[in-house]
Amino acid sequence: MHKVWIIARHEYLVNLRRPGFIIVTALVPALGAIALLIGAFFSGQATTALEQVFGGAPVTAVVDESGHFTPILPE
Numbered sequence: 001m002h003k004v005w006i007i008a009r010h011e012y013l014v015n016l017r018r019p020g021f022i023i024v025t026a027l028v029p030a031l032g033a034i035a036l037l038i039g040a041f042f043s044g045q046a047t048t049a050l051e052q053v054f055g056g057a058p059v060t061a062v063v064d065e066s067g068h069f070t071p072i073l074p075e
Helices: 001-017 019-056
Strands: none
Touching: 001 019
16 A cells, blocks of 8 residues: 555655646636636626616516405505
């Protein structure tokens, strides 16, 4: 088992010094953070653009003229 740890340590140290390993190790989390920021930015803009095109959220109302669900309010 000792020989396995020696080989694993050697491979880790050799790969750790490679520029590609360092770049990928830093680049993957950075790209993930950038993707989250872009998504958050465009989600706010998409909502604003849709409200401008379609005039905001539609309003839906239910009128109970019979008074079965709520009592009729005095005028």
